[in-house]
Amino acid sequence: MWVFYNGKILDLENVTISPFDRAFQFGDGVYEVIRYYPEKFFEYDSHLDRLKSSLKKLEISFTAFVNIESILYELIRKNNLDDQLSIAYIQISRGVQFPRRHYFDDGMEPTVFMYVEKFPARQEEMKSGVKAGLEEDIRWMRCDIKTTSLLPNVLSKQRAVKNGVTEIIWHRNGFITEGTQTNVCFIKNNELITPPLSNFILPGITRGIVLRLCKKLGITTTERDIKLSELNGFDEILLLSTTAEVIPVIEADGKIINNRIPGPVCRLLQGEYQKLYNAESR
Amino acid sequence: MWVFYNGKILDLENVTISPFDRAFQFGDGVYEVIRYYPEKFFEYDSHLDRLKSSLKKLEISFTAFVNIESILYELIRKNNLDDQLSIAYIQISRGVQFPRRHYFDDGMEPTVFMYVEKFPARQEEMKSGVKAGLEEDIRWMRCDIKTTSLLPNVLSKQRAVKNGVTEIIWHRNGFITEGTQTNVCFIKNNELITPPLSNFILPGITRGIVLRLCKKLGITTTERDIKLSELNGFDEILLLSTTAEVIPVIEADGKIINNRIPGPVCRLLQGEYQKLYNAESR
Numbered sequence: 001m002w003v004f005y006n007g008k009i010l011d012l013e014n015v016t017i018s019p020f021d022r023a024f025q026f027g028d029g030v031y032e033v034i035r036y037y038p039e040k041f042f043e044y045d046s047h048l049d050r051l052k053s054s055l056k057k058l059e060i061s062f063t064a065f066v067n068i069e070s071i072l073y074e075l076i077r078k079n080n081l082d083d084q085l086s087i088a089y090i091q092i093s094r095g096v097q098f099p100r101r102h103y104f105d106d107g108m109e110p111t112v113f114m115y116v117e118k119f120p121a122r123q124e125e126m127k128s129g130v131k132a133g134l135e136e137d138i139r140w141m142r143c144d145i146k147t148t149s150l151l152p153n154v155l156s157k158q159r160a161v162k163n164g165v166t167e168i169i170w171h172r173n174g175f176i177t178e179g180t181q182t183n184v185c186f187i188k189n190n191e192l193i194t195p196p197l198s199n200f201i202l203p204g205i206t207r208g209i210v211l212r213l214c215k216k217l218g219i220t221t222t223e224r225d226i227k228l229s230e231l232n233g234f235d236e237i238l239l240l241s242t243t244a245e246v247i248p249v250i251e252a253d254g255k256i257i258n259n260r261i262p263g264p265v266c267r268l269l270q271g272e273y274q275k276l277y278n279a280e281s282r
Numbered sequence: 283m284w285v286f287y288n289g290k291i292l293d294l295e296n297v298t299i300s301p302f303d304r305a306f307q308f309g310d311g312v313y314e315v316i317r318y319y320p321e322k323f324f325e326y327d328s329h330l331d332r333l334k335s336s337l338k339k340l341e342i343s344f345t346a347f348v349n350i351e352s353i354l355y356e357l358i359r360k361n362n363l364d365d366q367l368s369i370a371y372i373q374i375s376r377g378v379q380f381p382r383r384h385y386f387d388d389g390m391e392p393t394v395f396m397y398v399e400k401f402p403a404r405q406e407e408m409k410s411g412v413k414a415g416l417e418e419d420i421r422w423m424r425c426d427i428k429t430t431s432l433l434p435n436v437l438s439k440q441r442a443v444k445n446g447v448t449e450i451i452w453h454r455n456g457f458i459t460e461g462t463q464t465n466v467c468f469i470k471n472n473e474l475i476t477p478p479l480s481n482f483i484l485p486g487i488t489r490g491i492v493l494r495l496c497k498k499l500g501i502t503t504t505e506r507d508i509k510l511s512e513l514n515g516f517d518e519i520l521l522l523s524t525t526a527e528v529i530p531v532i533e534a535d536g537k538i539i540n541n542r543i544p545g546p547v548c549r550l551l552q553g554e555y556q557k558l559y560n561a562e563s564r
Contacts, residue, residue: 012301015300015301017298017299017300017303017306019294019395021299023306024299024303024306025305025430025432026430026433026435026436027308027309027431028436031307058433059440091301091306100371100399102435102436102439102462102463103439104440113301115301117381138422138423138424140420140422142434147433148307149309149433149434150308150309150431151309151310151431152431153308154308154310154385157384157385158384158385158386160385180384181384
Protein backbone atom coordinates (compact mmCIF):
# COMPACT_ATOMS: atom_id res chain seq x y z
CA MET A 1 0.00 0.00 0.00
CA TRP A 2 1.50 3.31 -1.10
CA VAL A 3 1.00 6.21 1.27
CA PHE A 4 2.33 9.74 1.62
CA TYR A 5 4.43 10.67 4.63
CA ASN A 6 6.34 13.92 5.12
CA GLY A 7 7.15 14.66 1.52
CA LYS A 8 7.50 11.15 0.15
CA ILE A 9 5.37 8.40 -1.29
CA LEU A 10 6.34 5.28 0.60
CA ASP A 11 5.20 1.79 1.28
CA LEU A 12 3.07 1.88 4.46
CA GLU A 13 5.58 -0.44 6.15
CA ASN A 14 8.26 2.22 5.81
CA VAL A 15 6.34 4.99 7.60
CA THR A 16 7.85 5.49 11.02
CA ILE A 17 6.04 7.91 13.26
CA SER A 18 8.05 9.26 16.16
CA PRO A 19 6.70 8.49 19.64
CA PHE A 20 7.26 12.22 20.24
CA ASP A 21 4.88 13.17 17.48
CA ARG A 22 2.30 15.39 19.14
CA ALA A 23 -0.54 13.47 17.51
CA PHE A 24 0.69 10.36 19.34
CA GLN A 25 1.17 12.05 22.73
CA PHE A 26 -1.46 14.82 22.72
CA GLY A 27 -4.01 14.16 19.97
CA ASP A 28 -2.61 17.38 18.56
CA GLY A 29 -3.58 17.09 14.91
CA VAL A 30 -6.36 17.56 12.36
CA TYR A 31 -7.69 15.41 9.57
CA GLU A 32 -10.02 15.15 6.60
CA VAL A 33 -11.68 12.27 4.78
CA ILE A 34 -12.53 12.92 1.12
CA ARG A 35 -14.62 10.73 -1.18
CA TYR A 36 -13.13 9.59 -4.47
CA TYR A 37 -15.90 8.86 -6.96
CA PRO A 38 -14.03 7.59 -10.01
CA GLU A 39 -12.30 9.53 -11.30
CA LYS A 40 -12.52 12.62 -9.15
CA PHE A 41 -12.24 13.71 -5.52
CA PHE A 42 -15.65 15.09 -4.62
CA GLU A 43 -15.90 18.55 -3.07
CA TYR A 44 -12.14 18.67 -2.77
CA ASP A 45 -12.06 22.43 -2.32
CA SER A 46 -14.59 22.33 0.53
CA HIS A 47 -12.53 19.73 2.38
CA LEU A 48 -9.36 21.71 1.81
CA ASP A 49 -11.03 24.87 3.13
CA ARG A 50 -12.12 23.04 6.27
CA LEU A 51 -8.63 21.59 6.68
CA LYS A 52 -7.17 25.09 6.47
CA SER A 53 -9.70 26.30 9.01
CA SER A 54 -8.91 23.45 11.45
CA LEU A 55 -5.17 24.12 11.13
CA LYS A 56 -5.65 27.83 11.68
CA LYS A 57 -7.80 27.28 14.79
CA LEU A 58 -5.05 25.10 16.27
CA GLU A 59 -2.22 27.37 15.06
CA ILE A 60 -0.56 24.54 13.13
CA SER A 61 1.59 26.25 10.55
CA PHE A 62 1.18 24.08 7.47
CA THR A 63 1.27 25.82 4.11
CA ALA A 64 1.95 23.26 1.34
CA PHE A 65 -1.73 22.97 0.41
CA VAL A 66 -1.11 23.37 -3.29
CA ASN A 67 0.50 19.92 -3.54
CA ILE A 68 -2.11 17.83 -1.75
CA GLU A 69 -4.55 17.17 -4.59
CA SER A 70 -1.91 15.95 -7.04
CA ILE A 71 -0.40 13.70 -4.35
CA LEU A 72 -3.82 12.17 -3.69
CA TYR A 73 -4.32 11.45 -7.41
CA GLU A 74 -0.86 9.92 -7.53
CA LEU A 75 -1.77 7.70 -4.56
CA ILE A 76 -4.95 6.63 -6.35
CA ARG A 77 -2.93 5.74 -9.45
CA LYS A 78 -0.11 3.95 -7.64
CA ASN A 79 -2.60 1.88 -5.62
CA ASN A 80 -4.61 0.98 -8.75
CA LEU A 81 -7.77 2.56 -7.43
CA ASP A 82 -8.52 4.72 -10.48
CA ASP A 83 -11.87 3.04 -11.11
CA GLN A 84 -12.71 2.18 -7.48
CA LEU A 85 -14.97 4.02 -5.10
CA SER A 86 -12.42 5.12 -2.50
CA ILE A 87 -11.56 7.59 0.21
CA ALA A 88 -8.54 9.74 0.93
CA TYR A 89 -7.43 10.31 4.51
CA ILE A 90 -5.31 13.37 5.26
CA GLN A 91 -3.82 13.91 8.71
CA ILE A 92 -1.64 16.83 9.68
CA SER A 93 -0.25 16.93 13.19
CA ARG A 94 1.72 19.68 14.83
CA GLY A 95 4.90 17.63 14.48
CA VAL A 96 7.58 16.09 16.63
CA GLN A 97 8.65 17.82 19.84
CA PHE A 98 11.25 16.61 22.31
CA PRO A 99 11.33 16.81 25.26
CA ARG A 100 7.62 16.33 25.80
CA ARG A 101 5.71 19.33 27.10
CA HIS A 102 2.20 20.62 26.61
CA TYR A 103 2.94 23.95 24.97
CA PHE A 104 4.46 24.12 21.53
CA ASP A 105 7.05 26.09 19.63
CA ASP A 106 6.14 28.42 16.82
CA GLY A 107 6.99 27.23 13.34
CA MET A 108 7.17 23.52 14.08
CA GLU A 109 7.44 21.20 11.07
CA PRO A 110 4.06 19.45 10.81
CA THR A 111 3.77 15.71 10.27
CA VAL A 112 1.75 14.93 7.15
CA PHE A 113 0.29 11.49 6.54
CA MET A 114 -2.10 10.67 3.70
CA TYR A 115 -3.44 7.48 2.25
CA VAL A 116 -6.18 6.30 -0.06
CA GLU A 117 -8.26 3.20 0.41
CA LYS A 118 -10.99 1.36 -1.44
CA PHE A 119 -14.17 2.20 0.43
CA PRO A 120 -17.49 0.90 -0.91
CA ALA A 121 -20.76 2.81 -0.80
CA ARG A 122 -22.93 2.14 2.24
CA GLN A 123 -25.66 0.98 -0.14
CA GLU A 124 -27.63 -1.28 2.17
CA GLU A 125 -27.74 1.40 4.88
CA MET A 126 -28.71 4.06 2.36
CA LYS A 127 -31.46 1.84 0.98
CA SER A 128 -32.95 0.30 4.11
CA GLY A 129 -31.98 2.79 6.78
CA VAL A 130 -30.30 2.34 10.13
CA LYS A 131 -31.00 2.42 13.85
CA ALA A 132 -29.58 5.22 15.96
CA GLY A 133 -29.14 5.55 19.70
CA LEU A 134 -29.15 8.69 21.81
CA GLU A 135 -26.50 9.87 24.26
CA GLU A 136 -25.51 13.01 26.06
CA ASP A 137 -22.84 14.90 24.12
CA ILE A 138 -19.91 15.03 26.54
CA ARG A 139 -17.30 16.30 24.09
CA TRP A 140 -15.28 19.46 24.50
CA MET A 141 -16.76 22.73 23.29
CA ARG A 142 -14.77 23.12 20.06
CA CYS A 143 -16.49 20.44 18.02
CA ASP A 144 -16.21 22.75 15.02
CA ILE A 145 -12.54 21.71 14.70
CA LYS A 146 -11.89 18.37 13.00
CA THR A 147 -9.16 17.17 15.35
CA THR A 148 -7.64 13.77 16.04
CA SER A 149 -8.55 14.07 19.76
CA LEU A 150 -11.47 11.76 18.99
CA LEU A 151 -11.85 9.73 22.13
CA PRO A 152 -15.46 10.75 22.95
CA ASN A 153 -16.47 9.89 19.37
CA VAL A 154 -14.69 6.54 19.66
CA LEU A 155 -16.37 5.63 22.94
CA SER A 156 -19.89 6.55 21.79
CA LYS A 157 -19.42 4.71 18.50
CA GLN A 158 -18.19 1.66 20.40
CA ARG A 159 -21.35 1.67 22.52
CA ALA A 160 -23.40 2.00 19.33
CA VAL A 161 -21.79 -1.11 17.86
CA LYS A 162 -22.20 -3.02 21.13
CA ASN A 163 -25.87 -2.04 21.24
CA GLY A 164 -26.55 -3.00 17.65
CA VAL A 165 -27.15 0.51 16.33
CA THR A 166 -25.25 2.27 13.57
CA GLU A 167 -24.85 5.73 15.00
CA ILE A 168 -25.31 7.70 18.22
CA ILE A 169 -27.13 11.02 17.98
CA TRP A 170 -25.84 13.33 20.68
CA HIS A 171 -27.70 15.96 22.68
CA ARG A 172 -26.25 18.68 24.89
CA ASN A 173 -28.24 20.69 27.42
CA GLY A 174 -31.43 19.23 25.98
CA PHE A 175 -30.67 20.06 22.35
CA ILE A 176 -29.63 17.78 19.48
CA THR A 177 -26.07 18.38 18.27
CA GLU A 178 -24.88 15.75 15.79
CA GLY A 179 -23.81 12.11 15.42
CA THR A 180 -20.41 10.63 16.30
CA GLN A 181 -19.43 10.68 12.62
CA THR A 182 -22.36 12.42 10.97
CA ASN A 183 -24.41 15.59 10.98
CA VAL A 184 -28.08 15.01 11.57
CA CYS A 185 -31.13 16.66 10.02
CA PHE A 186 -34.85 16.21 10.34
CA ILE A 187 -37.81 16.44 7.97
CA LYS A 188 -41.22 17.71 9.00
CA ASN A 189 -43.92 18.65 6.48
CA ASN A 190 -41.40 18.91 3.65
CA GLU A 191 -39.15 21.22 5.70
CA LEU A 192 -35.55 20.26 6.48
CA ILE A 193 -34.48 21.27 9.99
CA THR A 194 -30.91 20.98 11.26
CA PRO A 195 -28.90 22.45 14.14
CA PRO A 196 -27.14 25.71 13.22
CA LEU A 197 -23.37 25.87 12.86
CA SER A 198 -21.69 26.65 16.17
CA ASN A 199 -18.80 25.47 18.30
CA PHE A 200 -20.92 22.41 19.16
CA ILE A 201 -21.04 20.77 15.72
CA LEU A 202 -18.72 20.07 12.82
CA PRO A 203 -19.43 22.13 9.71
CA GLY A 204 -20.09 19.03 7.60
CA ILE A 205 -19.37 19.19 3.88
CA THR A 206 -22.32 16.89 3.14
CA ARG A 207 -24.49 19.03 5.42
CA GLY A 208 -23.60 22.06 3.27
CA ILE A 209 -24.33 20.19 0.04
CA VAL A 210 -27.69 18.95 1.30
CA LEU A 211 -28.71 22.47 2.36
CA ARG A 212 -27.83 23.72 -1.13
CA LEU A 213 -29.70 20.84 -2.78
CA CYS A 214 -32.80 21.64 -0.71
CA LYS A 215 -32.77 25.24 -1.87
CA LYS A 216 -32.52 24.06 -5.48
CA LEU A 217 -35.37 21.60 -4.94
CA GLY A 218 -37.67 24.09 -3.18
CA ILE A 219 -37.44 22.32 0.18
CA THR A 220 -37.50 24.87 3.00
CA THR A 221 -34.40 24.65 5.19
CA THR A 222 -34.32 25.87 8.77
CA GLU A 223 -31.16 25.94 10.87
CA ARG A 224 -32.30 26.14 14.47
CA ASP A 225 -31.82 24.57 17.88
CA ILE A 226 -33.75 21.31 18.10
CA LYS A 227 -35.02 20.11 21.44
CA LEU A 228 -34.50 16.48 22.30
CA SER A 229 -38.21 16.32 23.08
CA GLU A 230 -39.01 17.13 19.44
CA LEU A 231 -37.38 13.92 18.25
CA ASN A 232 -40.58 11.90 18.10
CA GLY A 233 -42.41 14.45 16.01
CA PHE A 234 -40.39 14.28 12.80
CA ASP A 235 -41.37 12.56 9.56
CA GLU A 236 -37.78 11.62 8.69
CA ILE A 237 -34.36 11.67 10.31
CA LEU A 238 -31.27 11.76 8.09
CA LEU A 239 -27.59 11.20 8.82
CA LEU A 240 -25.14 13.06 6.60
CA SER A 241 -21.44 12.52 6.03
CA THR A 242 -18.82 12.11 3.34
CA THR A 243 -19.01 8.32 3.43
CA ALA A 244 -22.63 8.00 4.59
CA GLU A 245 -23.90 10.49 1.99
CA VAL A 246 -27.59 10.54 3.07
CA ILE A 247 -28.62 7.66 5.34
CA PRO A 248 -32.16 7.45 6.74
CA VAL A 249 -32.74 6.61 10.41
CA ILE A 250 -35.63 4.16 10.73
CA GLU A 251 -35.41 3.71 14.48
CA ALA A 252 -34.16 6.30 16.96
CA ASP A 253 -33.69 5.41 20.61
CA GLY A 254 -35.95 2.39 20.09
CA LYS A 255 -38.78 4.42 18.55
CA ILE A 256 -39.81 3.55 15.01
CA ILE A 257 -39.73 6.32 12.42
CA ASN A 258 -42.33 6.24 9.60
CA ASN A 259 -42.93 2.49 9.97
CA ARG A 260 -39.25 1.87 9.22
CA ILE A 261 -39.70 3.14 5.66
CA PRO A 262 -37.16 5.72 4.44
CA GLY A 263 -39.14 8.79 3.48
CA PRO A 264 -39.58 10.72 0.25
CA VAL A 265 -37.24 13.60 1.11
CA CYS A 266 -34.50 11.09 1.89
CA ARG A 267 -34.99 9.37 -1.47
CA LEU A 268 -35.05 12.69 -3.31
CA LEU A 269 -31.86 13.92 -1.62
CA GLN A 270 -30.06 10.61 -2.15
CA GLY A 271 -30.84 10.79 -5.87
CA GLU A 272 -29.85 14.42 -6.23
CA TYR A 273 -26.63 13.85 -4.26
CA GLN A 274 -25.76 10.98 -6.59
CA LYS A 275 -26.49 13.12 -9.67
CA LEU A 276 -24.16 15.73 -8.26
CA TYR A 277 -21.13 13.50 -7.85
CA ASN A 278 -21.88 11.69 -11.09
CA ALA A 279 -21.89 15.05 -12.89
CA GLU A 280 -18.64 16.09 -11.20
CA SER A 281 -16.76 12.82 -11.75
CA ARG A 282 -16.44 10.84 -14.98
CA MET B 283 18.41 7.57 24.83
CA TRP B 284 17.10 4.15 25.84
CA VAL B 285 13.34 3.76 25.85
CA PHE B 286 10.88 0.91 26.13
CA TYR B 287 8.61 0.07 23.22
CA ASN B 288 6.36 -2.97 22.92
CA GLY B 289 8.42 -5.41 24.92
CA LYS B 290 11.91 -4.17 24.11
CA ILE B 291 14.40 -1.64 25.36
CA LEU B 292 15.54 0.25 22.28
CA ASP B 293 17.33 3.36 21.24
CA LEU B 294 14.69 6.07 20.74
CA GLU B 295 15.70 6.33 17.08
CA ASN B 296 14.58 2.75 16.53
CA VAL B 297 11.03 3.22 17.82
CA THR B 298 8.65 3.22 14.86
CA ILE B 299 5.06 3.99 15.68
CA SER B 300 2.55 2.92 13.04
CA PRO B 301 0.47 5.71 11.50
CA PHE B 302 -2.46 3.40 12.22
CA ASP B 303 -1.75 3.42 15.93
CA ARG B 304 -4.96 4.61 17.52
CA ALA B 305 -3.08 7.11 19.68
CA PHE B 306 -1.85 8.77 16.48
CA GLN B 307 -5.24 8.81 14.73
CA PHE B 308 -7.72 9.04 17.61
CA GLY B 309 -5.93 10.16 20.76
CA ASP B 310 -6.97 6.72 21.99
CA GLY B 311 -4.50 6.12 24.80
CA VAL B 312 -3.68 6.80 28.43
CA TYR B 313 -0.54 7.89 30.21
CA GLU B 314 1.18 8.50 33.53
CA VAL B 315 4.12 10.63 34.64
CA ILE B 316 5.95 9.39 37.73
CA ARG B 317 8.64 11.23 39.71
CA TYR B 318 11.96 9.52 40.30
CA TYR B 319 13.60 10.91 43.43
CA PRO B 320 16.94 9.10 43.56
CA GLU B 321 16.77 6.23 43.93
CA LYS B 322 13.07 5.46 43.99
CA PHE B 323 9.92 6.08 41.98
CA PHE B 324 7.65 8.04 44.28
CA GLU B 325 4.08 6.84 44.86
CA TYR B 326 4.58 4.23 42.19
CA ASP B 327 1.60 2.16 43.35
CA SER B 328 -0.76 5.14 43.25
CA HIS B 329 0.26 5.94 39.67
CA LEU B 330 -0.12 2.31 38.68
CA ASP B 331 -3.59 2.19 40.23
CA ARG B 332 -4.63 5.28 38.28
CA LEU B 333 -3.17 3.81 35.10
CA LYS B 334 -5.21 0.66 35.64
CA SER B 335 -8.30 2.76 36.26
CA SER B 336 -7.77 4.82 33.07
CA LEU B 337 -7.28 1.67 31.01
CA LYS B 338 -10.38 0.07 32.47
CA LYS B 339 -12.51 3.15 31.78
CA LEU B 340 -11.41 3.06 28.12
CA GLU B 341 -11.63 -0.74 27.88
CA ILE B 342 -7.98 -1.04 26.83
CA SER B 343 -7.02 -4.61 27.66
CA PHE B 344 -3.50 -4.28 28.99
CA THR B 345 -2.46 -6.70 31.70
CA ALA B 346 1.38 -6.80 31.94
CA PHE B 347 1.47 -4.38 34.88
CA VAL B 348 3.82 -6.53 36.92
CA ASN B 349 6.75 -5.77 34.62
CA ILE B 350 6.50 -1.99 34.44
CA GLU B 351 8.38 -1.03 37.58
CA SER B 352 11.43 -3.16 36.84
CA ILE B 353 11.53 -1.85 33.27
CA LEU B 354 11.48 1.73 34.56
CA TYR B 355 14.39 1.03 36.91
CA GLU B 356 16.25 -0.59 34.03
CA LEU B 357 15.66 2.53 31.92
CA ILE B 358 16.98 4.69 34.77
CA ARG B 359 20.09 2.55 34.97
CA LYS B 360 20.74 2.30 31.23
CA ASN B 361 20.33 6.06 30.84
CA ASN B 362 22.68 6.77 33.77
CA LEU B 363 20.02 8.61 35.72
CA ASP B 364 20.40 6.66 38.98
CA ASP B 365 21.34 9.77 40.95
CA GLN B 366 19.35 12.31 38.93
CA LEU B 367 15.97 13.81 39.71
CA SER B 368 13.96 12.40 36.80
CA ILE B 369 10.54 11.43 35.52
CA ALA B 370 9.14 8.33 33.91
CA TYR B 371 6.54 8.64 31.15
CA ILE B 372 4.29 5.67 30.48
CA GLN B 373 1.90 5.68 27.54
CA ILE B 374 -0.40 2.81 26.63
CA SER B 375 -2.56 3.18 23.56
CA ARG B 376 -5.22 0.82 22.29
CA GLY B 377 -2.89 -0.38 19.56
CA VAL B 378 -2.70 -0.53 15.79
CA GLN B 379 -5.87 -1.02 13.77
CA PHE B 380 -6.17 -1.17 10.01
CA PRO B 381 -8.28 -0.17 8.21
CA ARG B 382 -9.06 2.96 10.19
CA ARG B 383 -12.44 3.07 11.87
CA HIS B 384 -13.75 4.63 15.04
CA TYR B 385 -14.86 1.53 16.89
CA PHE B 386 -12.36 -1.02 18.05
CA ASP B 387 -11.93 -4.76 18.27
CA ASP B 388 -11.88 -6.59 21.58
CA GLY B 389 -8.51 -7.90 22.68
CA MET B 390 -6.33 -5.57 20.61
CA GLU B 391 -2.61 -5.61 21.39
CA PRO B 392 -1.87 -2.30 23.13
CA THR B 393 1.10 -0.14 22.16
CA VAL B 394 3.35 0.50 25.17
CA PHE B 395 5.89 3.30 25.16
CA MET B 396 7.92 4.33 28.21
CA TYR B 397 10.88 6.56 28.74
CA VAL B 398 12.74 8.26 31.57
CA GLU B 399 14.18 11.72 31.43
CA LYS B 400 16.20 13.97 33.70
CA PHE B 401 13.70 16.50 35.02
CA PRO B 402 14.86 19.08 37.57
CA ALA B 403 12.78 20.33 40.47
CA ARG B 404 10.76 23.46 39.77
CA GLN B 405 12.61 25.13 42.63
CA GLU B 406 12.28 28.75 41.65
CA GLU B 407 8.52 28.37 41.09
CA MET B 408 8.14 26.51 44.36
CA LYS B 409 10.07 29.18 46.20
CA SER B 410 8.78 32.41 44.64
CA GLY B 411 5.38 31.33 43.33
CA VAL B 412 3.79 31.75 39.92
CA LYS B 413 1.09 33.67 38.11
CA ALA B 414 -2.04 31.87 36.95
CA GLY B 415 -4.70 32.88 34.46
CA LEU B 416 -8.36 31.90 34.41
CA GLU B 417 -10.31 30.31 31.57
CA GLU B 418 -13.56 28.50 31.03
CA ASP B 419 -13.06 24.74 31.19
CA ILE B 420 -14.21 23.55 27.76
CA ARG B 421 -12.92 19.98 28.02
CA TRP B 422 -15.04 16.88 27.67
CA MET B 423 -16.84 15.54 30.72
CA ARG B 424 -14.52 12.62 31.55
CA CYS B 425 -11.59 14.59 32.91
CA ASP B 426 -11.16 11.84 35.50
CA ILE B 427 -9.46 9.72 32.82
CA LYS B 428 -5.80 10.51 32.10
CA THR B 429 -5.99 10.21 28.31
CA THR B 430 -3.73 11.38 25.50
CA SER B 431 -6.63 13.34 23.93
CA LEU B 432 -5.06 16.45 25.47
CA LEU B 433 -5.83 19.16 22.95
CA PRO B 434 -7.82 21.45 25.30
CA ASN B 435 -5.00 21.24 27.86
CA VAL B 436 -2.46 22.03 25.14
CA LEU B 437 -4.36 25.06 23.87
CA SER B 438 -4.94 26.57 27.32
CA LYS B 439 -1.33 25.99 28.31
CA GLN B 440 -0.19 27.64 25.09
CA ARG B 441 -2.27 30.72 25.91
CA ALA B 442 -0.77 30.71 29.41
CA VAL B 443 2.75 30.79 27.99
CA LYS B 444 1.82 33.50 25.47
CA ASN B 445 0.31 35.57 28.27
CA GLY B 446 3.29 35.17 30.59
CA VAL B 447 1.56 33.04 33.20
CA THR B 448 2.55 29.57 34.34
CA GLU B 449 -0.80 27.86 34.56
CA ILE B 450 -4.45 28.31 33.66
CA ILE B 451 -7.02 27.59 36.36
CA TRP B 452 -10.22 26.41 34.74
CA HIS B 453 -13.81 27.00 35.79
CA ARG B 454 -16.95 25.28 34.53
CA ASN B 455 -20.48 26.53 35.10
CA GLY B 456 -19.11 29.07 37.56
CA PHE B 457 -17.09 26.59 39.62
CA ILE B 458 -13.33 26.03 39.80
CA THR B 459 -12.24 22.67 38.39
CA GLU B 460 -8.44 22.37 38.08
CA GLY B 461 -5.40 23.57 36.14
CA THR B 462 -4.27 22.37 32.70
CA GLN B 463 -1.61 20.19 34.37
CA THR B 464 -2.33 20.58 38.06
CA ASN B 465 -5.00 20.21 40.69
CA VAL B 466 -5.73 23.38 42.56
CA CYS B 467 -6.47 23.96 46.24
CA PHE B 468 -7.12 26.99 48.39
CA ILE B 469 -6.29 28.01 51.93
CA LYS B 470 -8.59 30.10 54.10
CA ASN B 471 -8.07 30.48 57.86
CA ASN B 472 -5.85 27.40 58.02
CA GLU B 473 -8.43 25.28 56.14
CA LEU B 474 -7.53 23.59 52.85
CA ILE B 475 -10.40 23.65 50.35
CA THR B 476 -10.32 21.80 47.04
CA PRO B 477 -12.92 20.67 44.49
CA PRO B 478 -14.25 17.17 45.15
CA LEU B 479 -13.37 14.25 42.91
CA SER B 480 -15.82 13.93 40.03
CA ASN B 481 -15.82 13.42 36.29
CA PHE B 482 -14.65 17.04 35.97
CA ILE B 483 -11.19 16.69 37.53
CA LEU B 484 -8.27 14.30 37.49
CA PRO B 485 -7.77 12.36 40.71
CA GLY B 486 -4.29 13.78 41.25
CA ILE B 487 -1.75 11.70 43.12
CA THR B 488 -0.23 14.84 44.67
CA ARG B 489 -3.72 16.04 45.58
CA GLY B 490 -4.23 12.80 47.49
CA ILE B 491 -0.87 13.11 49.25
CA VAL B 492 -1.53 16.72 50.27
CA LEU B 493 -4.95 15.81 51.69
CA ARG B 494 -3.31 13.06 53.76
CA LEU B 495 -0.53 15.41 54.90
CA CYS B 496 -3.11 17.96 56.03
CA LYS B 497 -4.89 15.38 58.15
CA LYS B 498 -1.57 14.46 59.75
CA LEU B 499 -0.77 18.14 60.36
CA GLY B 500 -4.18 19.01 61.80
CA ILE B 501 -5.15 21.22 58.87
CA THR B 502 -8.87 20.91 58.17
CA THR B 503 -9.56 19.72 54.62
CA THR B 504 -12.82 20.38 52.82
CA GLU B 505 -13.65 18.95 49.43
CA ARG B 506 -16.45 21.08 48.05
CA ASP B 507 -17.53 23.02 44.98
CA ILE B 508 -15.76 26.37 44.86
CA LYS B 509 -17.42 29.31 43.16
CA LEU B 510 -15.29 31.38 40.82
CA SER B 511 -16.45 34.40 42.77
CA GLU B 512 -14.74 33.06 45.90
CA LEU B 513 -11.33 33.29 44.25
CA ASN B 514 -10.45 36.67 45.72
CA GLY B 515 -11.23 35.65 49.27
CA PHE B 516 -8.53 33.03 49.82
CA ASP B 517 -5.31 33.43 51.81
CA GLU B 518 -3.33 31.09 49.58
CA ILE B 519 -3.76 29.28 46.27
CA LEU B 520 -1.71 26.14 45.60
CA LEU B 521 -1.06 24.14 42.44
CA LEU B 522 -0.39 20.43 42.89
CA SER B 523 1.13 17.90 40.53
CA THR B 524 3.75 15.21 40.29
CA THR B 525 6.36 17.58 38.84
CA ALA B 526 5.07 20.80 40.44
CA GLU B 527 4.78 19.21 43.91
CA VAL B 528 3.27 22.23 45.74
CA ILE B 529 3.59 25.54 43.89
CA PRO B 530 2.07 28.73 45.31
CA VAL B 531 0.09 31.10 43.10
CA ILE B 532 1.03 34.70 43.87
CA GLU B 533 -1.14 36.30 41.21
CA ALA B 534 -4.41 34.90 39.87
CA ASP B 535 -6.14 36.53 36.93
CA GLY B 536 -4.08 39.68 37.57
CA LYS B 537 -5.05 39.89 41.23
CA ILE B 538 -2.27 39.75 43.79
CA ILE B 539 -2.47 37.04 46.45
CA ASN B 540 -1.05 37.79 49.93
CA ASN B 541 1.26 40.55 48.62
CA ARG B 542 2.94 38.01 46.35
CA ILE B 543 4.32 36.16 49.37
CA PRO B 544 3.83 32.38 49.42
CA GLY B 545 1.90 31.61 52.59
CA PRO B 546 2.62 29.51 55.67
CA VAL B 547 0.48 26.51 54.68
CA CYS B 548 2.28 26.34 51.36
CA ARG B 549 5.66 26.33 53.11
CA LEU B 550 4.55 23.72 55.60
CA LEU B 551 3.16 21.42 52.87
CA GLN B 552 6.25 21.84 50.68
CA GLY B 553 8.46 20.82 53.59
CA GLU B 554 6.32 17.86 54.57
CA TYR B 555 6.06 16.70 50.97
CA GLN B 556 9.84 16.81 50.69
CA LYS B 557 10.25 14.87 53.93
CA LEU B 558 7.92 12.25 52.53
CA TYR B 559 9.85 11.57 49.34
CA ASN B 560 13.15 11.84 51.14
CA ALA B 561 11.95 9.20 53.59
CA GLU B 562 10.76 6.96 50.77
CA SER B 563 13.85 7.30 48.59
CA ARG B 564 17.48 6.95 49.62
